[in-house]
Amino acid sequence: MVAAFDEMNGFGxxxxxxxxxxxxxxxxxxxxxxxxxxxxxEVLFRRSGITFAVYGAEEAGERLIPFDILPRIIAAEEWRRLELGIEQRVRALNAFLxxxxxxxxxxxxxxxxEELITQNSAFLxxxxxVDPPRGVYSHIIGVDLVRTGENEFMVLEDNTRTPSGVSYMLENRETMMHLFPDLFSRNRVRPVxxxxxxxxxxxxxxxxxxxxxxxxxxxxxxxVYNSAYFEHSFLADQMGVELVESSDLVVIDGLLRMKTTEGLKRVDVLYRRVDDDFLDPLVFDPTSLLGVPGIFDVYRSGRVTIVNAPGAGIADDKAIYSYIPAIIEFYTGKQPILANVETYNCREPASLKYVLEHLAELVVKEVHGSGGYGMLVGPKSTKDQIETFRAKLVANPSNYIAQPTLSLSTCPTLADSSVAPRHLDLRPFVLIGDQVRLMPGGLxxxxxKKGSLVVNSSQGGGTKDTWVLQE
Structure with missing residues (x-):
């Protein structure tokens, strides 16, 4: 593998x-x-209650996401280009939807x-x-970026459904300002x-x-048992809005209403952190206890706005990802500012043939996978793991994409015995409504782990504060 770009020291x-x-x-x-x-x-995070749930027989429970105290720093001119590329991308994604x-x-x-859309489970x-207000389907988007060189940022994936992690971005910044006011005084850091x-x-x-x-x-x-419940309660509290569960909501007389101590109150905008399948048992999964019966009819009639809109997930489907450059050009008439990672759709016979011949060199992902699960990192896998994945690919090629193993950039990180480079990515958070609002930085x-390329918290990754410097 090519040597990684070190964000503090470049290539040495x-x-x-x-x-x-x-x-x-x-x-x-x-x-x-x-x-x-x-x-x-760690003490500050425990006091604030910032945890996430881990699901699994051996490690189920609440955990802190490990936090590294050394910030990741992005120059003002680097961020300007990222801003332009991200805004171009999210506008195109909404036009596509x-x-x-x-x-x-x-x-x-x-x-x-056509079949990639109409036969896709994410397409509703x-x-x-349906015409959502302002024509916006995905109002909150997390764009996952990786860096491979001095001016080489690429989009690894888009998150147009219910992206999480923004509460950690905010708590990371508050913690750093508390611990290192002297370091902030040496840098002009844009606020988040x-x-x-x-x-x-x-x-x-x-x-x-x-x-x-x-x-x-x-x-x-x-x-409370959802892995991102801390974030839900945190954001509701910070915005001064009600945090509700399905039992708090009811559809009456064609309107969505929530139960309050003063009686029923109409809800006009619902920021939902519940997946499409569970949103309305009368339309989607009839066994769902997480949604509200009848809410979809209220939404279709224009009497409530659901954020993000149902069906927005088709835009971040991994099978669609390789077509995003064409999508951007189709709706903007311009080439993408930010490049995609080269991607092989295994549903295509030629791509499948290549992937099967180069499994040991590639990263293979499930089309609907997330959290670092259901994937193969070829260079880090054993022969048995590769052969097991080969069988999965042959059995269901449409369920997978593959990408080259990228040499992700590194940044100084506090390791057990020293400060050492560790690989990282970046998720900026974008808001789209009456305008595009992009936070300077992100998660x-x-x-x-030394040498690891898997940054997901569920797979042992941690987080850093991201500093975008002012001009």
Missing amino acids: GEVRAPYRALAEWLGVQHLDTLRQKSAEA YDIYHRQEILKAGKIP PEMIG ENYPDALLKTLESVAPGNLDAEPTIALLTPG TRVAL
Whole structure:
């Protein structure tokens, strides 16, 4: 594998400009002091209750996501290009969603195979003809980026359904400001703490029209046993909106209403953290206890806005990912600013043949997989693991895509015995309503194990604070 780009030192040269202040600061720090600060950070996270649930027979329970106290730093000029590329991408994704649920011009033009949409489980025929406010389907998007060189950022995947992790971005920043005020004084870092206000403005901007008063907003959570429950309660509290479960909501007289101590109150915008399948048992999964019977009819009639819209997940389906450059060009008339990672759709015979011949070199992912599960990292796998995956591919090729094993960039990280480079990615969070609002930075996920490329918290990864420097 090609040597990884180190974000502080480049490919082995001098310290890069964005990291100079951090490098000077690190030069006078003792390892024991850094470990002590790391322990203090863990105490702060435990006090705040910032945990996530792990599902599995051996490790089920609540855990802290490991937090690394050394920030990841992005220069102002680097962020400017990322901003342009991300905004171009999210606008194109929403144009794509509007099109496939209306005239389907992109299918008629032959830019995407029709069956890839119409036979996809993420595509909801029930959404055909629905016109959400401002034509926005995916209001909250997480764009996963990886870096491989000085000016080489690529999009690894898009998250247009219910992206998570923004609460960790906010808590990481608060913790760093508490622990290292002196380090902040050496760097001019753009703030991220206005995210809840930006989210609230976005939600208000997509409320149904002709309301007599300010829109009433609620956040729908599956409940305390959901892995992201901390984030649900955190965001509701920060925005000053009600956190509700399905038992708190009811459809009466064609409106969505929530139960309050003062009686039933109309809900105008519902930020749901419940998957499509469970949203309305009268339309989707009839066994669901997490949704609200009748809510989809209220939504179709335009009397409540659901954020993100049902059916938005088709835009982040991994089988669609390789067509995103064509999607961007189709709806914007321009080439993508941010490149995709080269991707092989195993549903295509030529791609499948190549993947089967190069399994030991590739990363293979399930089309609907997430969290680092259901994937093969060829260079890190045994022969038996590769052969097991080969059988899965042959049995169901349409369920998989494959990509080259990227040499993800690294960043200084506090390891057991020293400060050492570890691989990482970045998830900026984008809000789309009356305008596009993009937080400067996002959630940096870091693979804490030496040599590991898997950054997911469920697979042993951690997080870092992400600093975008001011001009």
